[in-house]
Amino acid sequence: MNSSEKTALRKPYSRIYVEEAAAGHPRTAQILAKFPESVVIPIGDYKNVFNRPRQPVQLQKEAPSLILALQKPPYLYAGPAVCQDFGESHFYYTSNVMNCPFLCDYCYLRGMYPSGDIVLFVNTEDTFCETERILKEHPLYLCISYDTDLLALEGITGFFGEWVGFAASHPALTIEVRTKSSPNVLNYPVLPNVIYAVTMSPEAVIERFEHRTASLTARLRFAKSIIESGRPLRLCFDPMLWVPDFETVYGEFFERVFSEIPGEAVKDIGVGTFRIAADYLKRMRKNHPCEVTAYPYTLTDGVYGYDAERLSEMLSFAKAALTKYVDEKKLFFS
């Protein structure tokens, strides 16, 4: 082989590990049917594959395998303090998926998981059962696209469609699905308790740091389709990254967003800058050295972020820019 020739990586999802316990589940058969060419490898417990030591996480993320498994309790978790709760008192999150098909340089999953493969928990019925149990105690605000981008995987899993069906018959439940993709969701019923949260970033940031995600143009088109069809839309300007010429880049970006999305039609807006747990950043710097991870952040209470001066510059700028388009009450900062 010529030394300049590079071997191509395997195709994404060309290998599918299937937990013995999940092998007989109907959803397993449905997912496998979508990948007739893939090599299927039976496994005992998904952790034996997902938690292998010293995995090549970055290369796996480029061309992930799927791992089909059964989720074990707990199925729902109380929302962590570092996340925005948008004023909701019973804020929980759940994930039927571990890992994401997108490759954002700043993604905390790169520091959290020992693998770049994607785990799909096929027993969604157990999560629904647990959700119903909690709903008997109090209403629930649930983030369902946590530790993944659920909509980006909808073509494989169908999980989002199931959640919409579940939300339709449980009005005390509000679900938020956050995404950087731009799918067509117009076939799902319009429900006031299904919030579509679209993460927006300047095109230059998307191109440089949010690999494989939808372009800004596509995300705006998606956001518009949400509003025009009467669905609740949340915009997320989070994480904002410091880039040279920050004010020009983000100023023009906000202008573009609100030239296409009427501010009054947006349910609310989350705003935040890049921040990450110290342990995760340490691992990311080792496994995925890049411009975002190499930035010399400041450590405060176990969390790395921009130093106070830069942070205040970025947030004040965002606040001043955004209040030109939306009522301040709609802004949630973290």
Added chain:
Amino acid sequence: MLYFCTALYTEAAPVISRFQMKPAGGRIGSVYASDEAILVLTGIGPVAAAGALSEALTLFPPAETDMLINIGICGAPAGFCEAGTWLRIHKITDAATGRDFYPEILFPSVFREAALATVSTPMKASQEAASATSGASVSTSASAASTVLSDMEASALYQTGQAFFSPERMLFYKGVSDFGVSEGTRLNPSDVTALIEKALPDILSEAEGILSVLPSDPVLSEAAETAVTKLCKLLSASVTMEHEIRLLAAYRTFRCGDAAEFFMAFAAGIEGPVVRREGKRLLEQLRKDCLA
């Protein structure tokens, strides 16, 4: 560097000859070495394999970028394939403990894939392999990926190797020599050598292909490293300061290309090593300049 493991000399001979290896010691197994590769002749069975590989890795400690390749013969279920078929292993079951191990296959292989069980005695190979993996087949598989082969070393090599090699850097190739039922189907020693000779070019091509992709390049160029070292001396940097200087150099590299020129220019403005307090002040200046 490639680290080959084989159980038998008949399996090792083509590799030794291809790399023009010379004997290089070993009390538990026999080690052969050349500038490009090491071969560990382990002997038969899991205990011999683990001992011989441990010994070789102590004699010749591998770098993070090195790769372990097990080449050998195996048994297959009757009717699975023809004798002489080569397979790449994606799952290894240790029949004695029931534990499974998964070499990572990141690149398409020219070889068909299969699961393998490592057993302790050849006579019981087919039964042990079957019981080690009973219930593990998935009928929805489009491939015959869950078919289980049997050998006597792979799980021990994986378990020993995983302290040194990451899962994508451990490659297991098995040529089917018998079907565990009739002696008549076994290959004689010269057939085994011929079998390895046949597969070796493809195995080496896959290994070289993988090495060409797996990341091993450092972030900083040599010139940037030199500049960082020089700056650390000039600033009388502590370990923490050096860490921050390296981080800034990496950040600068990602943002603007090479950091060497920028750091050299900064260093050129400093006259002789300064005391640490001044070094800290200059580091703060460097930080501001890098982030500007």
